[in-house]
Amino acid sequence: METQKNGRAASTGELTRRQLLRRGTILGGAAALTGFPAIIRAKAATTTLSFWQFYAPGGPVPAQSQWFEDAVAAWNAARDAKIQLEYVPSGDYMNGTKLPTAFASGQGPDIFLISPGDFLRYYNGGVLQDLTPYIDAHTRSDFSQSVIASRKVDDKIYGVPMEVEPMAFYYRKDFFDKAGLNENDLPKTWEQLLEIGKKLTTSDRFGLLFETMPGYYQNFTWYPFLWQGGGEIQGSDGKSAFNAPATIQALKFWQDAVKSGAAPRKPLGGGVWDIVPNLGSGYCAIQNCGIWGISNLQSGAKDVPYGIFKLPTPPGGKYVTVGGGWAMVANAKGKNPDAAGQFCAWALASASPDSLKRMVDWCTVAKSDMPPRQSAFDTGKAAFETGQMKIFTEQIYPGARAEPRVPPQVYKIVSDAIQACQLNGAEPAKQAETASQQLDAFLAGYTGAKIL
Amino acid sequence: MAFGGAEGVEYETATGRRAARGAPWSMRRREAVAGYLFIAPDAIGLAIFAALPMLLALGLGFYEVDGFGGYRFAGLANYRRMFLDPLFLQSLRVTLFYVLMLVPSLYVVGLGLALLAQRRSRISGLVRSLFFLPQMVSLVVVALVWQVLLVDKIGPVNRLMSLVGLGGLSWLGDPDLALASVVVVSLWFLMGFYMLIFLGGLQDIPREYYEAAWLDGANPIRAFFHITLPLLRTTSFFVLLVATVTAVAGGQAFDLIYVMTKGGPANSTELTIYYIYQQAFQYNEFGYAAAMATTLVAILLAFTFLLFRITRGGRFE
Numbered sequence: 001m002e003t004q005k006n007g008r009a010a011s012t013g014e015l016t017r018r019q020l021l022r023r024g025t026i027l028g029g030a031a032a033l034t035g036f037p038a039i040i041r042a043k044a045a046t047t048t049l050s051f052w053q054f055y056a057p058g059g060p061v062p063a064q065s066q067w068f069e070d071a072v073a074a075w076n077a078a079r080d081a082k083i084q085l086e087y088v089p090s091g092d093y094m095n096g097t098k099l100p101t102a103f104a105s106g107q108g109p110d111i112f113l114i115s116p117g118d119f120l121r122y123y124n125g126g127v128l129q130d131l132t133p134y135i136d137a138h139t140r141s142d143f144s145q146s147v148i149a150s151r152k153v154d155d156k157i158y159g160v161p162m163e164v165e166p167m168a169f170y171y172r173k174d175f176f177d178k179a180g181l182n183e184n185d186l187p188k189t190w191e192q193l194l195e196i197g198k199k200l201t202t203s204d205r206f207g208l209l210f211e212t213m214p215g216y217y218q219n220f221t222w223y224p225f226l227w228q229g230g231g232e233i234q235g236s237d238g239k240s241a242f243n244a245p246a247t248i249q250a251l252k253f254w255q256d257a258v259k260s261g262a263a264p265r266k267p268l269g270g271g272v273w274d275i276v277p278n279l280g281s282g283y284c285a286i287q288n289c290g291i292w293g294i295s296n297l298q299s300g301a302k303d304v305p306y307g308i309f310k311l312p313t314p315p316g317g318k319y320v321t322v323g324g325g326w327a328m329v330a331n332a333k334g335k336n337p338d339a340a341g342q343f344c345a346w347a348l349a350s351a352s353p354d355s356l357k358r359m360v361d362w363c364t365v366a367k368s369d370m371p372p373r374q375s376a377f378d379t380g381k382a383a384f385e386t387g388q389m390k391i392f393t394e395q396i397y398p399g400a401r402a403e404p405r406v407p408p409q410v411y412k413i414v415s416d417a418i419q420a421c422q423l424n425g426a427e428p429a430k431q432a433e434t435a436s437q438q439l440d441a442f443l444a445g446y447t448g449a450k451i452l
Numbered sequence: 453m454a455f456g457g458a459e460g461v462e463y464e465t466a467t468g469r470r471a472a473r474g475a476p477w478s479m480r481r482r483e484a485v486a487g488y489l490f491i492a493p494d495a496i497g498l499a500i501f502a503a504l505p506m507l508l509a510l511g512l513g514f515y516e517v518d519g520f521g522g523y524r525f526a527g528l529a530n531y532r533r534m535f536l537d538p539l540f541l542q543s544l545r546v547t548l549f550y551v552l553m554l555v556p557s558l559y560v561v562g563l564g565l566a567l568l569a570q571r572r573s574r575i576s577g578l579v580r581s582l583f584f585l586p587q588m589v590s591l592v593v594v595a596l597v598w599q600v601l602l603v604d605k606i607g608p609v610n611r612l613m614s615l616v617g618l619g620g621l622s623w624l625g626d627p628d629l630a631l632a633s634v635v636v637v638s639l640w641f642l643m644g645f646y647m648l649i650f651l652g653g654l655q656d657i658p659r660e661y662y663e664a665a666w667l668d669g670a671n672p673i674r675a676f677f678h679i680t681l682p683l684l685r686t687t688s689f690f691v692l693l694v695a696t697v698t699a700v701a702g703g704q705a706f707d708l709i710y711v712m713t714k715g716g717p718a719n720s721t722e723l724t725i726y727y728i729y730q731q732a733f734q735y736n737e738f739g740y741a742a743a744m745a746t747t748l749v750a751i752l753l754a755f756t757f758l759l760f761r762i763t764r765g766g767r768f769e
Binding site: 095096097100101103104106121124125126127203204205206212213214215261264265266268283333408409412416419420422423424426 | 517518519520521522539603604605606620622624625626627714715716717718719720729730732733734735736738
């Protein structure tokens, strides 16, 4: 009978059910076995430390990813604990799921970059390694104390600042010329800024550009306008200080800019941090942007004639801008937190000339930023006092205040108030009051590290 | 045929073995086992990648989760918080408006295109392909292209609108227009898919019904309302159900919103699915997000159950 059955299958060329199952099992088994070497390789790779960053290889400024590659190559050449760089697209890195899911599943990178806006999220989550033991006392005092403060808890350092990025306004000189304006007309007050913005607005161009996309970055760019009138998110008593005239004034100013038609509701490119598609393309005549705009324009819109001026102030206000910037941190729950911590200190916070050079190169060659270490400023002084950087060094940076570190819930409350006033015509006083109540409700139950 | 020839040989063989093992399997049982084996890969996939995560999300909703491995039992706290959270309630309203704008538009446009595309002509294949083309493009690319088209002041759409005195609108930056803009882009992306489904339904309607109607003097409009629409009831049920579930679950809207508006301006495009994403991945509120996701699934289940009851499983008997 069996012969008959086999003969039938053979003669028709069809598989019986049993043959199909048997062959399927063999194929499946073979596939599983061939997978073993890959599993073994993957296991071996886990001893290498991972370093996640968002500067694309061959991206708009190739020197930026090159800086990371050079630093990691120098470390790997001299150490047993090897590091492997992994590029994560900036959108996914800053607003996506990559980092949160990695940490939620215990697979977070060993070394990564965070902004002050995200510091409390990771510190309160217990994944930031204390870097203080790896940084000598002299280097610790070499850092700008206001800059490193937002990376410290109980006098311990949890992140090495790579840069300081103060905000300012960039303007197109050719558009100023066409409108009959010159450097003497650069605005000193909010009112003048709005007037010039209106004057520079045409049928195919906006006069002014503020960030409109909700997110950490929008809050970051709005804080100086809050501070200039003496406003704060949190008072010294730990309660909300948001319901104040300074808040209302700042919310109203951004609202007026959009209402007047001088500022758009949507920027071009990746957002208002992205200066080439906006000011560079002629979409706007004046753009609120950080110091990195210099290197981005140099790289992406070399021939655009532009100038820079510091943030104007409100009536009775005091000049202040915000200084953001990323910091290198080590994962306390990673594969080798000690080696990861050593790398962060070795890269940018050691007394060695190489470490200092890396910081100067990062701030002058790869980017156009202010250095967070005094000795790095002294070493690269020539670069910081040349061309457009000179304006930042002399006029803008001296009034910089470190970017606040707030938990995500606080950021959302502030963001909702900004968005409602700027784009939905909401009453600033009402929004300040509502946001303040929400802040108080949150702060009453908040138990994490101090909000700064 | 079923028991003749070679089948008979196999039956005899199996009978011989059965006698040896002493465990008789009827043909019906063997067919059932074979059937289950065939659906097993799909069922296992669904169990692992759909049912299990849903169960885990249900459980997670009762915990406070910090996103770094910390879990604390919170009972119903996440559910209580949800009903007091104005942003969650607003996101439900935004989702409702999105569904109310998108689903009827999809129905009308999908059916309209199917009626146009079913006519046999030399270019009907090309027309069908053109309408289906958006489905072949990645949603992120779709969102980026539309973002460029809808740019304030200098975008192509605004340039065109300014010819009729309607320039200067901010399609994605004005809270009154942003959701409608997302609906239009969703519609543009999905219409080809629903056109195909309606085409399938239309081709199932026997031509004889139309011929009889024309002989009786019915015009095309009467034929549409008295033959086409009634005989498309099951297709319509499928379209309405799938379009609604997809819209609520963020099938295409999530990607579009992620790229084009980030839930703004002023939360006007913050669908519940996007708010859940924000809570989980931006604010590390995984437990709260799981509770909201569970509630959203419960709403969808209730809607589907109701629709099945009203239409008697789509048969409309």
